[in-house]
Amino acid sequence: MSNVLLFDIDGTLLNSGDAGQHAMEQALLEVFGVTGPYENILAAGRTDRAITTDLFAHHKIESSETNWSTFQEAYFRHLLQSLGKLDGVVLPGIVGLLDGLAANPNVTLGLLTGNFQIGAQLKLRHYQLDHHFAFGGFGDHHFDRDDVARLAMEAACAHLNQTVPGESIWVIGDTPSDIKCGRAIGARVVAVSTGIYSYEVLEEAGPDFLFTDFSDVAAVTQCLTALSK
Structure with a gap:
């Protein structure tokens, strides 16, 4: 079976310049004062x-x-505005990594993110990364990221129309929670220290592979395309 690669967004694929936090603050001010x-x-x-x-x-x-619905409507509107105003960036190596993986018939790309689904779509569209991802698990309803990982796994099975075993899944993220939720579904994990957590803190959480960033696209690709044994 090919590998299913579930990517986090913030701190892993991109740094939005705190657009999400800014948009939440603006929505709270607008809706609730x-x-x-x-x-x-x-x-x-x-x-x-x-x-x-x-x-x-x-x-x-x-x-x-x-x-909830009034807040979310305001949040998504402010998020779109914040993304245009703030100095966010796609993180090192990500464009080349995703382009290469998307062209590989032995991998399937998905998302595993705490973002609301619409928020995730807005961020990825702004940075022109959205075309790589057809499914995912999102943070609309669950408090625990482990539950989002289970949603992402179910979405992968539905997308591929087959059962996907945990050992065929890679979770890619920048926090200890990404590592933990990957283990919750029996997945392998690649961590990257491009978010707020240091290399040392992520190392202690025990990922299968750990990178300072994804600028060495060949090395990261080699990890993510290694088939389960």
């Missing part, structure tokens, strides 16, 4: 559902269906 502080709300490696739930609780906003 609240401002910071936000420093105590951890974001890296978490789902947008969990982050927003913490923000609502912190600012004593009722977690109702109406508040």
Whole structure:
């Protein structure tokens, strides 16, 4: 069986210049009239559902269906604006890596991200990476990234119309949570220290392979295209 490669977005494929955080802050201000502080709300490696739930609780906003839908509508609008204003970048090696992997018949590309699905699409479209990904697991409903990994695995099976064993899956991310959720579905893991976590912290979490960045496209490709034994 070919390998299924599930990529995280923020800190792995791109750095949005904190567009997501900025958009959430602007949406909270617009919809609920609240401002910071936000420093105590951890974001890296978490789902947008969990982050927003913490923000609502912190600012004593009722977690109702109406508040959720109104907030999300404002968030996606502000995210599109923030992506255009802030100085984000595609991270080293990513364009060449994805182009090469997409052309390889022995791999299938997907997403495993804590982003809301629409937010993920907006970010990837802005950086012209969206055409590589036809399916994924997203952070719309779950608080635990392990559950998002299970969604991504189910989406891979549906996309390929066959059962995909964990040993044929690679999870690629920049946080200890990416490593943990990969293990939750029996996948192999490639970690990269282009996010907020250091090489040493990621090494302690025990990925199968660890890179400082993906600028050595050939080395990363070799890892991700190695078939399971």
